[in-house]
Amino acid sequence: MTKARTVYFTAPRTIEIREETLLPLKENEVLVETVCSAISAGTEMLIYRGEFPRNVDAHDNISSDLSYPLAYGYACAGVVRETGREVDRSWQDQRVFAFHSHCSHYTTTPDSLFPIPDSVSPETACFLPNMETAVNLVQDAAPILGERVLVFGQGIVGLLTTSLLSEFPLESLVTADIFEMRRQASLALGVTASFDPGQSEFHEKVKALSQGGADLTLELCGDPSALNDAIALTRFSGRIVIGSWYGQKKSEVDLGSAFHRSRIKLISSQVSTISPELSGRWDKSRRFDVAWKALERIKPEKWITHRFRVEDANQAYEMLDEKPQEAIQIVFHSERGL
Numbered sequence: 001m002t003k004a005r006t007v008y009f010t011a012p013r014t015i016e017i018r019e020e021t022l023l024p025l026k027e028n029e030v031l032v033e034t035v036c037s038a039i040s041a042g043t044e045m046l047i048y049r050g051e052f053p054r055n056v057d058a059h060d061n062i063s064s065d066l067s068y069p070l071a072y073g074y075a076c077a078g079v080v081r082e083t084g085r086e087v088d089r090s091w092q093d094q095r096v097f098a099f100h101s102h103c104s105h106y107t108t109t110p111d112s113l114f115p116i117p118d119s120v121s122p123e124t125a126c127f128l129p130n131m132e133t134a135v136n137l138v139q140d141a142a143p144i145l146g147e148r149v150l151v152f153g154q155g156i157v158g159l160l161t162t163s164l165l166s167e168f169p170l171e172s173l174v175t176a177d178i179f180e181m182r183r184q185a186s187l188a189l190g191v192t193a194s195f196d197p198g199q200s201e202f203h204e205k206v207k208a209l210s211q212g213g214a215d216l217t218l219e220l221c222g223d224p225s226a227l228n229d230a231i232a233l234t235r236f237s238g239r240i241v242i243g244s245w246y247g248q249k250k251s252e253v254d255l256g257s258a259f260h261r262s263r264i265k266l267i268s269s270q271v272s273t274i275s276p277e278l279s280g281r282w283d284k285s286r287r288f289d290v291a292w293k294a295l296e297r298i299k300p301e302k303w304i305t306h307r308f309r310v311e312d313a314n315q316a317y318e319m320l321d322e323k324p325q326e327a328i329q330i331v332f333h334s335e336r337g338l
Helices: 042-049 128-141 156-165 179-189 202-209 226-232 283-296 310-322
Strands: 003-011 012-023 030-038 078-081 095-098 105-108 148-152 172-176 193-195 214-219 234-242 266-270 304-308 329-333
Touching: 003 105, 003 310, 012 310, 030 095, 042 128, 042 310, 078 214, 128 156, 128 214, 128 234, 148 156, 148 226, 156 172, 156 179, 156 283, 172 202, 179 193, 193 202, 214 226, 226 234, 304 310, 310 329
Parallel strands: 148 172, 148 214, 172 193, 214 234, 234 266, 304 329
Antiparallel strands: 003 012, 030 078, 030 105, 030 329, 078 095
């Protein structure tokens, strides 16, 4: 019998590692041993802090209500260690990705697994969900040749989105984040500039670089108050793509005279669906293909700043809660690996 160690959120700022005996493998199932599992800092910190709305699915691949105790996570790379009698033997020892919670082992059916391409490492594969999100954001944003673009938030989703945007022939690409480490990572991508939105001259600097304001702004920082900055820094008839999930966080948004006359479009973007304008030609499979290829090009494992064992999950979440300026991407890593 295989024992699995699983990370559970049991109350605000309370983590438990539970050892559970997995049920015997069914004929149509496989046993997967986790190699690495990436923390989604934005969503998981809402759960860690108790700031999420109850009874709402946070991710389309997690089919459970959000309420404590909760095993969560959706960026798990591993290797198939055992196969049921009805499973094609080609799955044995296959490297796979799954939208699965943080744990050392799990059983599932092959149709829920994504084989990891030979050109992609397990650590790179852990970025697949966030890369799919970044692809979705760029598709919803639909940047135009020569546009001036502003991105709020340079966490992992922000950096991945900025990486994709940097491949477009834009006139300028400016980013903003409150943490120096993230701004430096953004500058390494070749952006025009990266600013601290808390600086007193932030608006003036952005407007100077964008000649009055951005044509396209993406809000990816998770702070609802950033919407006011986004509105103030987007020019007439511009677009603001809102990719953050705020949970229970609320903020007053200034929709006064400046916004009322601006014809700015506010666009909600979330990865569980495909824009109706694209869905006649695009499906999830095609979008995943694009995401895998983007992972090969961008190699986002360079943004992994910390690796923890599942048993040390408390330390990982405490760091993200208390010292977020010191981390970009944290992953849980198996000592055994591949």
